[in-house]
Amino acid sequence: MLLGVNIDHVATLRQARYALLPDSPNAEPSPMQAALDAMSGGADSITIHVRGDRRHMQDRDAFEIRKGCPLPLNLEMGVTAEMTELALAIGPEFACLVPETREEVTTEGGLDVAGRLTEVADCVKALQARDIRVSLFIDPDLHQIEAAQATGAEMVELHTGCFANATGDGLEAELSRLIEAAKAGHAAGIQVNAGHGINYDNLSRLFVVPHLAELNIGHSIVSRAMRVGFTAAVKEMKDLMAAYPSE
Numbered sequence: 001m002l003l004g005v006n007i008d009h010v011a012t013l014r015q016a017r018y019a020l021l022p023d024s025p026n027a028e029p030s031p032m033q034a035a036l037d038a039m040s041g042g043a044d045s046i047t048i049h050v051r052g053d054r055r056h057m058q059d060r061d062a063f064e065i066r067k068g069c070p071l072p073l074n075l076e077m078g079v080t081a082e083m084t085e086l087a088l089a090i091g092p093e094f095a096c097l098v099p100e101t102r103e104e105v106t107t108e109g110g111l112d113v114a115g116r117l118t119e120v121a122d123c124v125k126a127l128q129a130r131d132i133r134v135s136l137f138i139d140p141d142l143h144q145i146e147a148a149q150a151t152g153a154e155m156v157e158l159h160t161g162c163f164a165n166a167t168g169d170g171l172e173a174e175l176s177r178l179i180e181a182a183k184a185g186h187a188a189g190i191q192v193n194a195g196h197g198i199n200y201d202n203l204s205r206l207f208v209v210p211h212l213a214e215l216n217i218g219h220s221i222v223s224r225a226m227r228v229g230f231t232a233a234v235k236e237m238k239d240l241m242a243a244y245p246s247e
Contacts, residue, residue, distance in 0.1 A: 001244045002044035004074050005234055006195075006218025010034040011048075011056035022058070031061045034230055035069040038221075041234025045093070047216050049076035050086060051100060062090050074216070076137070079116065079123050088130055095127050096135040096157055096216075110139035110159040114147035121151040128152070135193060140174075140181035148190060155191040157216060158182065160206070164197025171205070178209045186211035200224065200240060207244050215241065 010031045018027040035046045046069055050057045066073050073092035077083040078100035087095050097120060099111045113120050113136055124134045135155035138144040139162075148156050158181055163174040178194070185192040195216035198206065206212070217237060224233035 001212055001241050002214040003042070003234070003238055003241055004045040004047045004193075004195075004214055004216040005035075005038040005041075005043040005221055006047040006049070006076075006216055007031050007034040007038065007222070008047075008049050008056045009219055009222040011058070011061060015056055022060075031057065032064050032068055035065050035071070037230035038234045039069060039071050041231040042238040043071060043234050044214070045072040045074050047074040047076060047096070047218065049098070050083070052078055052080065052082065059086065062086070066090050066092065074135075079111070079120055084123055084126055087127060087132065091130065092132060094133050094135060094155075096137055096155075097123060097153075098137040109161070110141075110144060111137050113138055113144050113151060117147055117150060120147075124151045124153050135191075137195075140177040142181065142184050145181055145184045145188065145190070148185070149188045153190070155193055155213075156185050157193040157195050158185075159196050160194050160198055161196040163206070164199070164202055175205070175208060178206070182209050182211045200237065203237070203240050204243065211247070212244065 010029050014027055014029055018024055038046060048057045048062060050062050074094040074096055075087055075092040076096045076098050077087055079097050097111055127134050134153040135157050136148045136153050137157045137159060138148060140158045158178055163178060166174045182192045191213050192211045193214040194212055198215055198217050199220035221233045221237055
Protein backbone atom coordinates (compact mmCIF):
# COMPACT_ATOMS: atom_id res chain seq x y z
CA MET A 1 0.00 0.00 0.00
CA LEU A 2 1.36 3.38 -1.05
CA LEU A 3 1.33 6.65 0.88
CA GLY A 4 0.44 9.95 -0.72
CA VAL A 5 1.31 12.81 1.65
CA ASN A 6 -1.00 15.82 1.48
CA ILE A 7 0.95 18.98 2.32
CA ASP A 8 -1.90 21.50 2.01
CA HIS A 9 -1.78 22.46 5.66
CA VAL A 10 1.86 23.42 5.46
CA ALA A 11 0.60 26.13 3.12
CA THR A 12 -2.29 26.84 5.51
CA LEU A 13 0.22 27.75 8.21
CA ARG A 14 2.20 29.94 5.85
CA GLN A 15 -0.90 31.76 4.62
CA ALA A 16 -1.95 32.51 8.20
CA ARG A 17 0.90 35.01 8.36
CA TYR A 18 1.93 35.71 4.76
CA ALA A 19 -1.25 35.61 2.66
CA LEU A 20 -0.93 39.35 2.03
CA LEU A 21 2.86 39.19 1.65
CA PRO A 22 3.31 36.43 -0.93
CA ASP A 23 6.76 37.63 -2.04
CA SER A 24 8.18 38.10 1.44
CA PRO A 25 11.59 36.45 1.88
CA ASN A 26 10.39 35.48 5.36
CA ALA A 27 7.39 33.45 4.16
CA GLU A 28 7.41 30.08 5.91
CA PRO A 29 6.94 27.16 6.17
CA SER A 30 7.75 26.06 2.64
CA PRO A 31 5.45 23.52 0.93
CA MET A 32 8.32 22.72 -1.42
CA GLN A 33 10.56 21.78 1.50
CA ALA A 34 7.75 19.76 3.04
CA ALA A 35 7.46 17.78 -0.20
CA LEU A 36 11.17 17.01 -0.14
CA ASP A 37 11.04 16.08 3.55
CA ALA A 38 8.08 13.80 2.86
CA MET A 39 10.09 12.11 0.13
CA SER A 40 12.94 11.57 2.60
CA GLY A 41 10.47 9.92 4.97
CA GLY A 42 9.34 7.43 2.34
CA ALA A 43 6.31 9.12 0.74
CA ASP A 44 5.31 7.59 -2.57
CA SER A 45 3.62 10.70 -3.93
CA ILE A 46 2.75 14.27 -2.97
CA THR A 47 -0.85 15.49 -2.86
CA ILE A 48 -1.83 19.14 -3.08
CA HIS A 49 -5.20 20.85 -3.50
CA VAL A 50 -5.28 24.18 -5.29
CA ARG A 51 -8.72 25.43 -4.33
CA GLY A 52 -10.76 27.98 -6.21
CA ASP A 53 -10.39 30.43 -3.30
CA ARG A 54 -6.62 29.75 -2.98
CA ARG A 55 -6.93 29.52 0.79
CA HIS A 56 -3.77 27.44 1.18
CA MET A 57 -1.90 26.16 -1.88
CA GLN A 58 -1.16 28.79 -4.52
CA ASP A 59 -0.61 28.23 -8.23
CA ARG A 60 3.09 29.00 -7.85
CA ASP A 61 3.37 26.28 -5.17
CA ALA A 62 1.98 23.72 -7.58
CA PHE A 63 4.39 24.63 -10.35
CA GLU A 64 7.35 24.76 -7.95
CA ILE A 65 6.57 21.34 -6.45
CA ARG A 66 5.96 19.84 -9.87
CA LYS A 67 9.36 21.04 -11.04
CA GLY A 68 11.40 20.58 -7.87
CA CYS A 69 10.14 17.32 -6.30
CA PRO A 70 10.78 14.09 -8.23
CA LEU A 71 7.88 12.23 -6.62
CA PRO A 72 4.63 11.81 -8.57
CA LEU A 73 2.26 14.72 -8.00
CA ASN A 74 -1.43 14.20 -7.22
CA LEU A 75 -3.43 17.38 -7.81
CA GLU A 76 -6.77 17.54 -6.03
CA MET A 77 -9.10 19.82 -7.95
CA GLY A 78 -12.67 20.96 -8.31
CA VAL A 79 -14.57 20.05 -11.46
CA THR A 80 -14.34 23.48 -13.10
CA ALA A 81 -12.96 24.88 -16.33
CA GLU A 82 -10.47 26.99 -14.35
CA MET A 83 -9.04 24.00 -12.50
CA THR A 84 -8.95 21.82 -15.59
CA GLU A 85 -6.93 24.49 -17.38
CA LEU A 86 -4.56 24.76 -14.42
CA ALA A 87 -4.13 20.98 -14.22
CA LEU A 88 -3.28 20.78 -17.90
CA ALA A 89 -0.66 23.51 -17.42
CA ILE A 90 0.90 21.82 -14.37
CA GLY A 91 0.85 18.31 -15.82
CA PRO A 92 0.68 16.18 -12.65
CA GLU A 93 0.83 12.42 -12.84
CA PHE A 94 -2.56 12.17 -11.11
CA ALA A 95 -5.61 14.36 -10.61
CA CYS A 96 -8.25 13.68 -7.97
CA LEU A 97 -11.60 15.34 -8.62
CA VAL A 98 -13.19 16.54 -5.40
CA PRO A 99 -16.25 18.56 -4.34
CA GLU A 100 -15.52 22.09 -3.31
CA THR A 101 -17.54 24.81 -1.56
CA ARG A 102 -16.28 28.06 -0.14
CA GLU A 103 -18.13 27.51 3.16
CA GLU A 104 -16.30 24.31 4.12
CA VAL A 105 -13.13 24.34 6.22
CA THR A 106 -11.75 21.38 4.28
CA THR A 107 -13.21 18.90 1.81
CA GLU A 108 -16.20 17.23 3.45
CA GLY A 109 -18.05 14.40 1.75
CA GLY A 110 -17.51 12.82 -1.60
CA LEU A 111 -18.08 14.12 -5.10
CA ASP A 112 -21.59 13.39 -6.43
CA VAL A 113 -20.39 11.68 -9.59
CA ALA A 114 -23.78 10.17 -10.30
CA GLY A 115 -25.47 13.57 -10.14
CA ARG A 116 -22.82 15.28 -12.30
CA LEU A 117 -22.02 12.39 -14.60
CA THR A 118 -21.62 14.23 -17.91
CA GLU A 119 -19.64 17.09 -16.37
CA VAL A 120 -17.30 14.75 -14.51
CA ALA A 121 -16.85 12.45 -17.51
CA ASP A 122 -15.90 15.40 -19.73
CA CYS A 123 -13.30 16.54 -17.18
CA VAL A 124 -11.91 13.01 -16.90
CA LYS A 125 -11.50 12.77 -20.67
CA ALA A 126 -9.77 16.15 -20.91
CA LEU A 127 -7.24 15.17 -18.27
CA GLN A 128 -6.65 11.69 -19.65
CA ALA A 129 -5.99 13.18 -23.09
CA ARG A 130 -2.87 14.71 -21.50
CA ASP A 131 -1.82 11.42 -19.87
CA ILE A 132 -3.05 12.44 -16.41
CA ARG A 133 -4.55 9.50 -14.52
CA VAL A 134 -7.77 10.47 -12.78
CA SER A 135 -9.21 9.56 -9.39
CA LEU A 136 -12.66 10.47 -8.09
CA PHE A 137 -13.08 11.29 -4.40
CA ILE A 138 -16.38 9.60 -3.51
CA ASP A 139 -18.34 8.38 -0.54
CA PRO A 140 -18.25 4.57 -0.12
CA ASP A 141 -21.52 4.15 -1.96
CA LEU A 142 -22.15 1.50 -4.61
CA HIS A 143 -24.14 3.93 -6.77
CA GLN A 144 -21.15 6.26 -6.87
CA ILE A 145 -18.82 3.36 -7.72
CA GLU A 146 -21.03 2.53 -10.72
CA ALA A 147 -21.00 6.16 -11.80
CA ALA A 148 -17.23 6.36 -11.40
CA GLN A 149 -16.83 3.36 -13.66
CA ALA A 150 -19.06 5.05 -16.26
CA THR A 151 -16.78 8.11 -16.41
CA GLY A 152 -13.76 6.01 -17.37
CA ALA A 153 -11.68 7.21 -14.41
CA GLU A 154 -8.85 4.88 -13.48
CA MET A 155 -9.20 5.30 -9.71
CA VAL A 156 -11.52 6.18 -6.88
CA GLU A 157 -10.54 7.54 -3.49
CA LEU A 158 -12.99 6.40 -0.84
CA HIS A 159 -13.91 9.13 1.62
CA THR A 160 -13.00 7.83 5.08
CA GLY A 161 -14.16 10.85 7.08
CA CYS A 162 -17.30 9.16 8.41
CA PHE A 163 -15.22 6.14 9.42
CA ALA A 164 -12.71 8.37 11.20
CA ASN A 165 -15.45 10.08 13.24
CA ALA A 166 -17.51 6.99 14.03
CA THR A 167 -17.63 5.04 17.30
CA GLY A 168 -19.23 1.80 18.51
CA ASP A 169 -21.76 0.27 16.16
CA GLY A 170 -21.38 3.24 13.88
CA LEU A 171 -17.74 2.35 13.31
CA GLU A 172 -18.62 -1.18 12.24
CA ALA A 173 -21.25 0.18 9.88
CA GLU A 174 -18.78 2.55 8.26
CA LEU A 175 -16.22 -0.20 7.88
CA SER A 176 -18.84 -2.36 6.20
CA ARG A 177 -19.59 0.42 3.74
CA LEU A 178 -15.89 0.80 2.94
CA ILE A 179 -15.42 -2.96 2.51
CA GLU A 180 -18.33 -3.26 0.09
CA ALA A 181 -17.27 -0.21 -1.89
CA ALA A 182 -13.66 -1.42 -2.12
CA LYS A 183 -14.80 -4.83 -3.33
CA ALA A 184 -17.10 -3.25 -5.92
CA GLY A 185 -14.43 -0.88 -7.18
CA HIS A 186 -11.88 -3.67 -7.47
CA ALA A 187 -14.36 -5.89 -9.29
CA ALA A 188 -15.00 -3.06 -11.74
CA GLY A 189 -11.29 -2.83 -12.52
CA ILE A 190 -10.83 0.49 -10.72
CA GLN A 191 -7.85 1.19 -8.46
CA VAL A 192 -9.15 1.80 -4.93
CA ASN A 193 -7.50 4.45 -2.75
CA ALA A 194 -8.74 6.03 0.47
CA GLY A 195 -8.32 9.21 2.44
CA HIS A 196 -9.66 11.81 4.87
CA GLY A 197 -9.37 11.71 8.65
CA ILE A 198 -6.90 8.81 8.72
CA ASN A 199 -4.42 9.13 11.56
CA TYR A 200 -1.83 7.16 13.49
CA ASP A 201 -4.44 5.74 15.86
CA ASN A 202 -7.23 4.67 13.50
CA LEU A 203 -5.08 3.50 10.60
CA SER A 204 -4.95 -0.15 11.64
CA ARG A 205 -8.77 -0.34 11.78
CA LEU A 206 -8.80 0.22 8.04
CA PHE A 207 -6.79 -2.94 7.47
CA VAL A 208 -10.01 -4.98 7.20
CA VAL A 209 -10.83 -3.06 4.01
CA PRO A 210 -9.47 -5.03 1.04
CA HIS A 211 -7.84 -3.87 -2.20
CA LEU A 212 -6.53 -0.53 -0.91
CA ALA A 213 -3.71 0.58 -3.19
CA GLU A 214 -2.94 3.99 -1.68
CA LEU A 215 -3.83 6.17 1.28
CA ASN A 216 -3.72 9.96 1.05
CA ILE A 217 -3.00 11.44 4.46
CA GLY A 218 -2.28 15.05 5.34
CA HIS A 219 -3.54 16.72 8.51
CA SER A 220 -2.41 13.98 10.87
CA ILE A 221 1.09 13.92 9.41
CA VAL A 222 1.42 17.71 9.49
CA SER A 223 0.23 17.69 13.11
CA ARG A 224 2.66 14.95 14.10
CA ALA A 225 5.46 16.80 12.33
CA MET A 226 5.16 19.62 14.87
CA ARG A 227 6.56 17.20 17.45
CA VAL A 228 8.97 14.98 15.54
CA GLY A 229 9.65 16.74 12.23
CA PHE A 230 8.17 16.10 8.82
CA THR A 231 10.47 13.35 7.65
CA ALA A 232 10.06 11.37 10.88
CA ALA A 233 6.26 11.83 10.83
CA VAL A 234 6.03 10.41 7.32
CA LYS A 235 8.33 7.52 8.19
CA GLU A 236 6.21 6.63 11.23
CA MET A 237 3.08 6.49 9.06
CA LYS A 238 4.81 4.39 6.42
CA ASP A 239 6.01 1.96 9.08
CA LEU A 240 2.46 1.55 10.39
CA MET A 241 1.11 1.02 6.88
CA ALA A 242 3.53 -1.84 6.32
CA ALA A 243 1.24 -4.07 8.39
CA TYR A 244 -1.57 -3.88 5.81
CA PRO A 245 -2.27 -7.44 4.63
CA SER A 246 -0.90 -8.23 1.19
CA GLU A 247 -3.28 -9.76 -1.33
